[in-house]
């Protein structure tokens with residue numbers, strides 16, 4: 001099975017810098033000047049990345065599959 005790749009985006013205007021994402025998925029997110037920034041725009045499918053997007057209190061993170069469908073957060 002070919003591993004899936006996800007694309008991460010963070011809305012820097014919405015992010016309040018709570019840091020939950022960087023704590024949940026430190027390999028995928030870091031805070032830069034108080035704003036979450038994806039370390040890599042594309043990542044291997046990772047439950048920690050999905051959890052980070054679900055945990056963001058302001059839903060600033062969007063995770064999409066390679067076709068652009070939203071994986072997290074769930075509507």
Ligand code: SF4
Nearest residue numbers: 015016018019021056
């Ligand atoms: S959890 Fe959401 S609000 Fe907090 S730093 Fe990450 S993207 Fe920003």
